[in-house]
Amino acid sequence: MTVFDADDGAILLRAEGESRFELRAMHGTQQDTDAEFHRSIANRFAGRLAFSRRPLTLTRDDASGLVRTLLKGSGLEALLGLPLTLGRELIGVLYIGTRTPRRFSDDDAALLQLVGDRVALAVDRARRVEQEQHIAETLQRSLLPEQLPSIPGMQVAVRYLPAGAGMEVGGDWFDMFELGDGSVVLAMGDVVGRGVRAAALMGKLRTSLEAYAFDGRSPAEVADRLHALMERQHRADMATMLYVAIAPDRASAELASAGHMPLLIRAPDGTARLAGREPSPPLGALPFVRFDASRVEIEPRSTLILFTDGLVEVRGTSIEVRLEELRRAVELAPAEPEALCDALLIAMLGQEETSDDVALLALSVAPLPPEGFSLELPAEPEALSSARKALDRWLMEAGMSRRDAHAIKVASGEACANAIEHAYRPGDAAFRIEASRRDAEVLITVRDFGGWREPRGSDRGRGLPLMKALMDSVRVDPSSEGTMVQLRRRVEEG
Amino acid sequence: MSQLAQLHLDEARGITVATVEGEIDLSNATELEMAISQAVGNEAVGLALDLARVDYLDSSGVTLLFNLARRVARRQQRFAVVVPADAHVAEILSLSGATDALALHETLDDAVRGLST
Numbered sequence: 256m257t258v259f260d261a262d263d264g265a266i267l268l269r270a271e272g273e274s275r276f277e278l279r280a281m282h283g284t285q286q287d288t289d290a291e292f293h294r295s296i297a298n299r300f301a302g303r304l305a306f307s308r309r310p311l312t313l314t315r316d317d318a319s320g321l322v323r324t325l326l327k328g329s330g331l332e333a334l335l336g337l338p339l340t341l342g343r344e345l346i347g348v349l350y351i352g353t354r355t356p357r358r359f360s361d362d363d364a365a366l367l368q369l370v371g372d373r374v375a376l377a378v379d380r381a382r383r384v385e386q387e388q389h390i391a392e393t394l395q396r397s398l399l400p401e402q403l404p405s406i407p408g409m410q411v412a413v414r415y416l417p418a419g420a421g422m423e424v425g426g427d428w429f430d431m432f433e434l435g436d437g438s439v440v441l442a443m444g445d446v447v448g449r450g451v452r453a454a455a456l457m458g459k460l461r462t463s464l465e466a467y468a469f470d471g472r473s474p475a476e477v478a479d480r481l482h483a484l485m486e487r488q489h490r491a492d493m494a495t496m497l498y499v500a501i502a503p504d505r506a507s508a509e510l511a512s513a514g515h516m517p518l519l520i521r522a523p524d525g526t527a528r529l530a531g532r533e534p535s536p537p538l539g540a541l542p543f544v545r546f547d548a549s550r551v552e553i554e555p556r557s558t559l560i561l562f563t564d565g566l567v568e569v570r571g572t573s574i575e576v577r578l579e580e581l582r583r584a585v586e587l588a589p590a591e592p593e594a595l596c597d598a599l600l601i602a603m604l605g606q607e608e609t610s611d612d613v614a615l616l617a618l619s620v621a622p623l624p625p626e627g628f629s630l631e632l633p634a635e636p637e638a639l640s641s642a643r644k645a646l647d648r649w650l651m652e653a654g655m656s657r658r659d660a661h662a663i664k665v666a667s668g669e670a671c672a673n674a675i676e677h678a679y680r681p682g683d684a685a686f687r688i689e690a691s692r693r694d695a696e697v698l699i700t701v702r703d704f705g706g707w708r709e710p711r712g713s714d715r716g717r718g719l720p721l722m723k724a725l726m727d728s729v730r731v732d733p734s735s736e737g738t739m740v741q742l743r744r745r746v747e748e749g
Numbered sequence: 750m751s752q753l754a755q756l757h758l759d760e761a762r763g764i765t766v767a768t769v770e771g772e773i774d775l776s777n778a779t780e781l782e783m784a785i786s787q788a789v790g791n792e793a794v795g796l797a798l799d800l801a802r803v804d805y806l807d808s809s810g811v812t813l814l815f816n817l818a819r820r821v822a823r824r825q826q827r828f829a830v831v832v833p834a835d836a837h838v839a840e841i842l843s844l845s846g847a848t849d850a851l852a853l854h855e856t857l858d859d860a861v862r863g864l865s866t
Contacts, residue, residue: 435752435771469752636776640753643772643805661837668807672775717808717845724844 259363261351263331266374267297268339268347276301276347292329297348299325304338305345310364311336314356335359337367339375346378391451392417392424398458403431406439407628407645408505408621412592414600416565416613425612426453426494427563428461432468437503437644440468443561443614444496444515447537456492460484460538464498474498474511478535478546482513485539493539497531497561501553503648505620508559511548513538516567517578519560519585520551521595527585529578558590558619565611566603577603592617623649627691634675634684634703642671642688646699649690655697659746666725667699669718670740674703677738697744704737753777754803758788761797762865765789766857768799773810782813786820795827795864799857806838811845818851828852829860 267276276297299322303311313334315326326332329352336350349371395417403411411431417424426446433439442464446453463484467477477498485492497515501508510518510530514537517529535546553559567577581603588598595617604613623645630645632638643664650660667688674686686703722729722742730741754771767785789796798817800806814830821828829852832839842848854860 636774639774639776640772643774657837661840664805665807665837665841668774668805672807672809675775717811721808721811721841721844 259351262354263352265293266349300336301348312359330354333357337371391454395424395454407630408623410592411618412596414596414615418612425449426457427612427614428457429614429616430461439501441499445563447493474500474509475546475548478511478513482538493537495537507552509548509550511546521558521585523556527582555622561616563614565613592619629689631685631687634686656747662725666722666742669722670701674701695745699742701740761861763794764864765793766797770802772805774807775809778809778813796821797829797860799831803838827864829864831857831860
């Protein structure tokens with residue numbers, strides 16, 4: 256201002272695609288010159304500046320009507336303004352004013368133009384930061400699972416809310432998968448930090464966790480290894496994690512917590528309790544940490560709830576108080592996971608935008624109904640093991656003999672393998688397996704939505720004879736919509 | 750290798766011993782077949798495949814056995830499979846006609862002895 260010997264100045268910008276100008280900076284000897292005045296002046300000025308694309312001057316003597324009134328009201332005599340442009344886009348206006356009559360010179364205009372160019376560059380940089388936030392958000396989304404597995408007897412709902420406007424994304428993540436032995440892993444974590452860096456580390460932790468888990472590591476060993484990974488590669492970073500491995504019989508779970516929020520367990524009678532309240536330190540927080548695991552019993556029809564601190568943390572309120580509020584909200588909420596998640600978000604966050612990311616996952620665990628179950632799976636060879644595990648569990652719960660169970664599993668597996676091989680479109684095709692029992696007879700129905708192909712080559716021809724040898728009856732019904740295979744076997748009464 | 754099955758390789762009396770643990774189905778049979786056949790060196794007398802700890806094997810597993818038998822025979826090597834008679838896998842092999850076509854043994858020792866004599 257002193258360079259120009261001016262009394263007043265302002266920068267007004269407008270958001271991309273919007274027409275309204277927002278006052279971003281003002282300066283003047285008369286501090287009470289209000290924003291409304293600047294906005295009015297800017298809007299008067301903007302049209303002309305946008306058209307001229309070069310500096311313009313305005314004096315009270317030349318002005319007329321509203322502008323004259325505005326200048327008079329503010330005590331300003333003369334204005335020098337210029338458009339702020341990025342390429343062809345008008346992003347704002349910048350102007351200075353004096354309280355004494357003055358004719359701004361071309362030199363003044365040239366000097367102000369230099370200032371304007373720098374402002375425009377700064378705005379450009381700020382917009383790039385916004386873009387980076389957008390990238391971080393997209394990255395984070397792409398690093399979270401697109402779909403959680405569909406496991407009979409389990410219903411899962413998940414909510415992920417990025418932080419409110421103007422906040423960078425955080426590193427909240429979650430995952431769920433079924434291991435080879437039929438146990439189901441739920442994991443949730445929060446990388447300390449924000450932006451692209453946090454999102455990238457989150458992706459790395461999630462992938463590594465899955466790899467260690469599939470390698471047969473226990474929950475505590477998974478935590479140990481992730482900690483070691485952070486120590487090796489990300490010494491400056493820190494992350495919390497809760498790892499819950501539900502046993503194949505669904506009657507218990509083993510948890511390891513690295514500084515994460517506790518696990519909430521809602522019993523079938525509606526009472527809720529917190530588990531895993533004494534976590535080990537966060538991953539990467541301290542050297543030479545060993546992670547402990549604890550075991551919790553799960554009653555059938557319980558719901559497990561995992562969440563990140565964004566759900567409970569409120570400045571000025573103790574975390575204990577908020578956890579108790581959450582626990583009570585769980586007791587009041589419906590048991591169904593989707594409805595439960597919605598109810599918890601409303602109870603804990605209301606309508607307000609959150610300043611931190613929030614991840615919330617609810618999983619209900621129910622026994623498979625003894626009369627039967629139905630499961631839709633992607634038409635991929637990897638789905639065979641999911642179908643087998645569900646079937647195995649159901650057959651065991653129904654008290655079937657090992658011999659019967661094995662025969663039914665292999666025959667069903669052959670029918671499923673056929674469905675997968677016949678899938679007309681790789682990628683989005685699916686097949687469905689239904690199991691039911693009436694008295695001493697088990698009926699398995701496998702449907703695909705592709706065309707039945709006669710087995711080709713001597714090798715693939717082995718499936719059908721094997722099904723026939725293992726079951727009492729095998730029926731194949733090909734149709735234009737797909738193929739249905741029905742397998743029946745009389746089982747020992749158990 | 751997929752997490753369904755694990756493969757351990759060893760050698761005894763000039764015989765390659767491949768032990769599979771876990772489950773064999775359409776999702777891993779082909780890669781398992783490749784891994785096992787690559788493990789059999791040219792100088793090996795034969796291959797003993799131990800399936801005693803396989804809990805699940807379907808027709809793609811049966812195919813794997815026939816393919817391995819064919820590959821090994823083409824190289825003038827011998828092939829033996831270990832499956833305890835009371836294992837579920839034994840029933841699948843018998844229903845698929847593999848019992849007569851393949852040399853089945855109750856224990857790994859039997860298989861190695863059979864191959865090296």
